Amino acid sequence: MLDLLQDLWAFMKERKKYWLAPIIVMMLLLGTLIVLSEGSAVAPFIYTLF
Numbered sequence: 001m002l003d004l005l006q007d008l009w010a011f012m013k014e015r016k017k018y019w020l021a022p023i024i025v026m027m028l029l030l031g032t033l034i035v036l037s038e039g040s041a042v043a044p045f046i047y048t049l050f
Contacts, residue, residue, distance in 0.1 A: 008024070
C-alpha cells in the first residue's frame, strides 16, 4: 500500500497534477466512512451527518 502511495505521489509530482491530491484524499475518506458504517456501533452517528 505504501508503495502505491509513493508511486502516485511521484506521478503527481512529475506530471504537475497536484490538483489530484484533494480528490484522492476525499475518495479515501469517503471509502473509510463507508467501511465504518457497515454495521458498526459508529453507524448511527455517521447517518446523522447526512
